[in-house]
Structure formats: C-alpha cells, structure tokens
Amino acid sequence: MITYTNTVIAEHERGLLFRDGRLDKVLTPGRNRLLSLGHELRIQRCDLSDPVFSVMHAQLLFDSAAGLLETHLHQVVTGNRQLALVRYDGELSDIVPPHCRRLYWREPLRIEVEPVDLAEGLRIADRLRAELMRRDAPVRLSQAIANYVHSAEVADRHVGLLFIDGEYRETLPPGGHAFWSIDRKVHVAVVDGRLQSMEVAGQEILSRDKVSLRVNLSATWQVEDAVHALRESSDYREQLYRELQFALRKAIGTRTLDSLLADRQQLDRTIHDAVAARAKALGLRLIGVGLKDIILPGEMKAILNQVVEAEKQAQANVIRRREETAATRSALNTAKLMESNPTLMRLKELETLEKVADKVERLTVFGGLEGMMRDSVRIDA
Template sequence: MFWTKRVVIGDGERGLVYRNRQLEAVLKPGVYSWFDPLDRIEVKLHNIVLRPEYVGSDESALIDRLGDALGETFVLADIGMDEVGLVLKNGRIEEVLAPGERRLYWKGPVSVEVRTLSLDETLEVPAAVAARLRQLSSLERVAVVLAVPAEFAGLVFIDGRLARVLDPGTYAFWNFRRNVVAQSVDLRVQSIDVSGQELLTRDKVSLRVNLAASFRVTDAVAAITRVAKYGEYVYRELQFGLRKAISAKTLDELLGDKASLDADIFGYVRGRTGELGIQLLGVGVKDVILPGEMKEILNSVVQAEKAAQANVIRRREEANATRSLLNTARLIEESPVLMRLKELEALEKVTEKIDKLTVFGGLDGLMKQLVSLKQ
C-alpha cells in the first residue's frame, strides 16, 4: 500500500530498524513491512559477510540500547588498557585491536572470536601470532620487529631500560603504551683504520702516520650502555694512543723499532676499552710518512754512513793485501828457488803479451840478462 514500508533482508544481511531515529529492532533474514504514513521508520542494511565488523557511527548507543540482548546479535570486543586483542574470523587471526579499543562484530556466517593477551606479563608477540601477522603484512604496524643474525646479539630496551638480551633469531614485541627499542650488536671481528695523523716526535720532527687495528665486542650490554658509539670511541682512543706513543720517541727510535711503538699503542688502548666490553685484538703502524726535506736529510745521512763504511772496508782490505805482500817477500828472501819461480811467472806473463821476441846471445844470454839469481 502507499503508506506501507516493505524491506527484504537477505541471508548475508542484517537490518537495524530506527523509529524517530531511535533503535527499535534488529532484523534477521526475511521480509518485513510497516504501516508508516508519516515516514518515521528507517531501516539500515548491513552486509555481514563482506564486513563482519559493525561500521555504524552509533556503536556506543547500540550497545547501551540492546543491553543484555547484545550477545544475541553481536560479539563485543572490549579490550582493556593493559591488553591487546586478536580478532579471529573462521579460526584465523585477521586483525589486532589496540589497548582500550572497543568493537562490535555481527554474529552470522562468519564466525568471529576475540582473544586477549596481557601486556603486563610480556610484550613479546607469540611466534604463531607473529607469523600470521607477517603473512598479513601488518606485523610492523603493531610491533617492533628485530632479526638477530648469527654472530650478533640483540638488545631490547623498554621505556629506556634494558629488558632482554636476545640470541640469534627473529623477534617481535608489541608496540603499545610503551616505548620499545630493539637493536642488534655485531660480535664479529671488526677492523678500523686511523689514517693521515700529523704528529710530532720527541725531537720535534713532523711526520704523518697511518694505523690499523682490529677489535670485537665481548659484552654487548656494556658496549651499548656505557658508551654512546663504541666504534667512534675506539677510533678516538687509537688516535690518543698513537699521539702519546709518537711524542715519547725520537725519530731514530721510531724508525729503528716499530714493534715497540705498536706495543705502546696496544697497551694504552686495551686499558681504555676493556671495561667497556670491547677486546682489542691487534694494532699495527702501516706507514710512517716523512716530509720531503726530512727525506733528503735522511738520505744524505744514509749515504754518508754507507760511504764511511765503504772506506773502512777498503782500507781494511788494503791493509790485508799489504800484509800478504810482506809475508810473500819474507818467504822469497829466505828461499832463492821461490824467487826463481816468481821470476819465471813474471816472465811468462810478459811473454803472453808479446807477439815477437828477438833473442841475442842465445837462450843463456836471455836468461842471464832478464832473470838472474841472487848470489
């Protein structure tokens, strides 16, 4: 009829009847009609299959209006301030509700269950829940996620205080009502270079030094909580140790014994970093670079030293040769036969260089004139 209002509710739908803008009834699937000549009745349809959650703006009024009968039509999710809610649809987690949140879900074809987890007991997200939320791409939105690789240590701070030290693995912590910070610390051996340090030796010689060192973190908690940035701290202490060691040595001592320089730097830095959970493994000076004029001076010194050494060696050899000649002369003086042999050797060497030899007076004359025995 003209003044009759007719509504059809499908299987996957529910209807809310408002008379004079006040809730009057909840309609299940079926056909309904009202005599409404003044158009005071309004029916709002809700698709509870596509949207099991109630999307109206009058949620609180609806809860108050239905009272004890609310459970016949809706599932109420009323999450406490120290709880987090998990909404399961047909047995699978589909949504996370924050502390203090309140929602209504229709009872119908989609089975809806709300479970709560206490945030007072632990902030860690259960592994199965984290896996499901990761599958839904919503884990990072509601939790702090930390993946700790092998040879790393994980640290979790809650409201600025250290809460846990984590072994390698993947972890997630609810990010509700508390400030959660998670970070991983590298426990592997790390190398650090200190390059281009302009320093003065004890004898006021300017030079540039390059240093290399290796270290590792042995106590992740101490390294993170006792110093702001432990890598920068180690670098600065290496600079200080290098400056202290160089200033205590002359240039000759520095160039003559680099091993002692490494040991001095190692001892200084190890004492400064040990209490911070950092183990210094080794220190080595890679390069000592001198200014151009200092190189020329050192080269001149080296050349002078080598020349002096060469003179000493040459004079020593000359003395040895003279001494040998003297010994030979004494032997010749005492033995006429040895003298004769030496004369023959000299004659042989002379004749090797002569192409022609003219002899006067026969062989006896030659021998008498060239070579004669001492009487």
C-alpha cells in the same frame, strides 16, 4: 500508502534496513521483499570481505540494537592491560589493542578470539612471533604489528640488550625476538661481540724535538661486557677512539724522532698499557695496538734519505778498504814466497808469458824453438 520494494543482497553482503532512521532488520543474501507502510526505508550494504563491522557509529548502533545485531556480530572487548588476537578461520588476522571495543561479522568466516594479558610480560612466544612475522600477513594485521609489536634479530656472535622505557631488563641470545610495545617504549640494542678493528688515521703530532709527523695507528678490540659498555658511555666506540688518540699524542710528544724510528714496538706497548685499563672500565678489551705509518715532511724525508745514503756510502768504503788491504796482504805474502823460491818465481813468469801469448795474434820465432826456449825462459837448476 502501502508500497513494496524488492532488493537483492549478494552472498558476500549483509544489508542493514533502516526504517525512519532506526535499524529495523539485518537483510541476508537473496531477494528481500520490503513493505514500507508509508515509512522511509534505507538500506546500507556491508561487504563481508572485511570481517570488521566498520559502519559509521558502529558501537552506538550495536548498543542501541544489541538484541538485533548480536546474532550477526561478535563483539571483542579488551581491558586496560589486555589485548586480543583475532583469527579468521584459524588464521591470525587482527590485533585489538587494550581498552578497545571492536565488532566482527560472525559470517561467513569463523571468528576466534584469544586474549593476551600484558601483565604477565611483554615477550611474544616464538610460535606467535612466527605468525606475526609471516610475509603474507593481511593489511590490517600488518598495520597492527607496526603499531603494537617490536621485533629484533640478534645475529650470531652478537648479544641483544632489552630496554623497556629506558630501563635495562635482560640480555637476549642470538635469534629472533618480539615484544608487545603497547604503551611502552621497547628497544633492543644489538652489540657485536666479535673482534673489531679501529683506525686512528691522519694524526698531525709534534715530536719532542719539534718534528711534525703524520701518524696512523691501528687497534684491535672486543666488547667484553655489553651491558657495562652501554651504561658507561653513550658511544663506547667514540670513547675508545678518543682514548687511543690521546695516548698516541702523549707517547709521541715525549719522544724524539730518532727514538721513534729506533723502537716502534716500545711505542706500541706504551700506548696499549695506557689505554687497556680505561678500555676495561668501559666494558671493552683492548687486544693489540700497532703504529702503522710515521710520515715525515718532505724536507725532513730528503734529509733522512741523504743521511741514509751517506751511511751506506761509508759502509761501502769500509768494505772496499778492507778488501784492498786483504788483497795487498795476499800479494805481499806471494812476493815473499817468490823471493825465497826461484823455481816458484820462474813458474809465475811462465804463467804470465802464457797469458801474454794468448793475447798475441802472431808470434815470430828466431833461432828455432830451442833458441826461443833458451833465450826467453831459463830455469836454473
């Protein structure tokens, strides 16, 4: 029985016509009149908004009907150490990994394929990195980047150390970097090259005279050789902390409380000298060490306060005695002058009388002013 079927293919579609289960024709946009001639017809519509030919068993279908599909599809094949960058109308949109086959519709977008040889190196050029890192990347490209690209940002005054499969390869300067991570483990360790501080706080330590102290130490340091630091220690910060902690405990444990309080700068120098060489062996530079706090137990603090108070009181008593001695010596000298000089004696009496008179509210005079002067004060010529 002969029958006709009409089907309409939209502008953004292509139709795969199967006759008795075998691909017979690719239907293009428009109205298509199909003659069945008793055969079973089936049409599979393909949306070209996704340029990837992703029907079920796509590769098998292409291989079995290559002559029919080659005019409509572009096949991308990559080798074992090769990948391909696929651009739609000049815009990077997909990455084909090594040892892979992928099919793309030739229409309506223009397909461009750029092969990349991984044997030439894993570093991604800055121009390509900018394309890969753009914010509006399509979903397929974003998924490929997450699977095949390792990117890293190295900040100013920092250095980046590139490790491939656990082996150090090179030191990266500040800036953006990207590498292909296909079948390789790529890692960039970023190391801060600026001055850094470290606090060794809350250390409970016994001094040589068995006084329990709580001590806080501060240190300033810098990474001098980043490669050496990462190779020598899995955690160079933790290692430096331990070295400072051990040196602090040793320095305090060999000193009495009085010597600690008397010369803290000497203690700082001792700790610095003990740790500096070990820090250099770790690829670090110890710049300075300072003892911030020495916290005493409550009862010891009260005893020291009493000692300080007694010392200050003794100093005050010495000053008071010195002033009293000076005042007595001055009075003795004045008395000797008066003894040898009657006129000076009478002047002193007048000064005393003046002071007394200032404090008297009423003064009654008998015998007149002349009698008062004659009887109260008489200066012998």
